[in-house]
Amino acid sequence: MHNPRITASGAACGAEVSGVDLASPGGETIAVLREALAAHLVVVVRGQKLDEAQLRALGEVFGLLEAQGVSVLATQDPAVREAHLVVSNRMALARPTGSLGAPALWQSDLAYRMKPCSIALLHAAAAAPGARSVFANQQQAHDTLPAELRQRIHGRLLLQDESVDGEGRLREGFAEVLDPRESTGAQHPLVCAHPVSGRRALFLGRRPMSYVIGLPLPESEALLDALWTHATQPALTWAHDWLSGDTLIWDNRALLHRHEAGVAEAHALMLRVQVRGERPR
Secondary structure, X not given: OXXXXXXXXXXXXXXXXXXXXXXXXXXXXXXXXXXXXXXXXXXXEOOOOOOHHHHHHHHHOOOOEOOOXXXXXXXXXXXXXXXXXXXXXXOOOOOOOOOOOOOOOOEOOOOOOOOOOOEEEEEEEEOOOOOEEEEEEHHHHHHOOOHHHHHHHOOOEEXXXXXXXXXXXXXXXXXXXXXXXXXXXXXXXXXXXXXXXXXXXXXXXXXOXXXXXXXXXXXXXXXXXXXXXXXXXXXXXXXXXXXXXXXXXXXXOOEEEEEEOOXXXXXXXXXXXXXXXXXXX
């Protein structure tokens, strides 16, 4: 690989990086990927086959890797559990060895943790036809907030529910939550500054069972509905249609995303790793 190039999508976020080698990322490749992420928040590199070890090594370029938030690997054999940093979605299995989240559910990863992940990497070893990932720029969402909404969220904290996994299933050991005020999980500012750039972004996590601390429940629900409508408007989004060999890298601190799995009957294998992040402030 040579002559690295960054080609912006022309949308609110997203760029394609070419001329880099993800399997053996040298200093130039790392610098270009960091530059593209800083400018465009999510990047795609096409047509490179990575195995699990190579994807983990690529992820370690950005920091310390951590386990997935959902323990769907618990019933798999030990060899699968040992590779818990890699989430796969292999439709041929009786049960998938991982999850990309509920279809079409907007989210930022691990928002219910005190330190959500910072950078996520997803590689299509085999992409299903019609598979798509969509991203929404939350820095632009913050910058374009109507004055009335900006005033209402100033200094507010959002309680993020941890009782269900990305597929909406109740986690083992948790009671079903019917009132968002009774959710358990981290409390994060609704507006957070990026730890590197300092740019402010909305930090909404996931919509179900979240609660704006200190507000009457109907007011919290109405406020969150308004924020989510603003944050996911088409003008703030970019969509990636998957092909086998694609690798996406994105900044979880500044984006919302949702995944569409594509044709369910098709053989698909998506590998994922994520980098430990910082406490949002």
